[in-house]
Amino acid sequence: MSESNVTSRRSGVPLWAQVLVWIGLLGLLTVVALGLRRTQQGTVQPGETIPDFTLTLFSGYEYEGRNEIKFSEFRGKVVVINFWASWCKPCEQEAVELESAWRTYQKSGQVIFLGIDYVDTEPEARGYLTKFEITYPNGPDLGTRISQFFRIKGVPETYFIDRDGKLAYVQVGPFRSEEEIHAIITPLLNK
Amino acid sequence: MKKKLAVLILLLIASLVWVGSANAQDTTPPTDDEVNAIAKQLFCPVCENTPLDVCPTEACKQWRDLIRLKLSEGWTEEQIKQYFVDQYGARVLAEPPRQGWYWLIYIVPVALLLVGLYILFRAYQTMRAPLAEQPAETHAPTGLPDEYLRRIEEELKKRN
Incomplete structure (x- = not known):
């Protein structure tokens, strides 16, 4: 039995699924972090250029x-x-x-x-x-x-x-x- | 001739009465239930997490009055909801619209659940597989585990 086979059987989860889970988790954390940052930022601050609206x-x-x-x-x-x-x-x-x-x-x-x-x-x-x-x-x-x-x-x-x-x-x-x-x-x- | 005129006048009066009653039906004010049926599908951005039908603030009261006004003007539920979306954005909807990026709200949880179930399934398979194969590996003629076993058995024999 080769080493790679042993590794894949030990983890039980294919590599693509592991990558997907980590990407999903990182994406979720990013969204939460951005939301928290926006909440803590408060209003736009003096000195900032106001873009067009x-x-x-x-x-x-x-x-x-x-x-x-x-x-x-x-x-x-x-x-x-x-x-x-x-x-x-x-x-x-x-x-x-x-x-x-x-x-x-x-x-x-x-x-x-x-x-x-x-x-x-x-x-x-x-x-x-x-x-x-x-x-x-x-x-x-x-x-x-x-x-x-x-x-x-x-x-x-x-x-x-x-x-x-x-x-x-x-x-x-x-x-x-x-x-x-x-x-x-x-x-x-x-x- | 007089009879015809009298009949004509009577018909005219009857039609006026009928039209009047029809108008009266159309102008019946919407009930609170009708207003709340729409209001409970909306959230005011000022009072987050409180549905409009139970929100006690002045802003939400004004929104409910506006729903009542629109209903009395003959607007449909969909038209009223669309009006609120146009005015205040899609975030006022209790159920986000199934379009554009909002699809992620519906797709991501289901996708995550499926991935989670798949991982659990694979983990369960892995937990069961070594148990089934263990006897064959134990009696394997070569390999490090057997070497260890041999040495342990030798040590045990020496001590006995």
Whole structure:
């Protein structure tokens, strides 16, 4: 009896099955590791370049008459992205401040505010926008693709992106005053 | 002539009443059971691991209201589920769709089970095989085990 035969009879499992099991196990561990890493990463971090994404806008909340915008078209401007939802009570605390700040910068054309409605229903979202007289472009996070990219942990969360398309600051939770918003935007405008 | 006119008016009234009753049937609001039948097939991303039909949050309540609204508008179950997938992604479905990468969810566990069963079967075969062949090997005229046995027997004879 040759040595190879003895080895194969001892193991009892053909080589291809052993390889398959190890590959499967490694694949499973990789998936788990990636998931854990993503969970621990938190939101996107300041300094990271924000890749392009498309946002479909609610009717009545379009940007320059268009109901679909690309993030890349705002390169050269400071972009403020606010994730919100109509069922989110803390979002209501900052809604007025955000709208007021938007009105301050709107005419300059140097700053753009974008509202992204997270896991919401359109009738309630519209009610929210009307209630707080919000005028800046707003749209639903279709397929939760944008929030998954930003890895948001909840709402409200607000992301300030500089003129080069790099994330400058993340506000987790609501703003307590309009001054807080200005204090973040002003240095980005002066940069 | 008057009779014909009266009959015509009566027919008109009867048809209006019939249409009215038909409309009333169409606008019957969906029951909670009808709403929950769809809701239990969905999961809100905000409240992971809680089916929509029993989730107590405001977001889930809004989703159930939306299902009720869509049902009252005559949408079918499939149309409503597809609407939620389009809005919030396929992860809201309790049962992932059988398409694309989602097939892995259905195939991988079955494949792993089959591989596991095969490994167990082979291991069982291996455990049984040496027992059957052992006597033949024990009486083999040559080889290291026999040499050991011979020496052990010699040692035992010396001691006795």
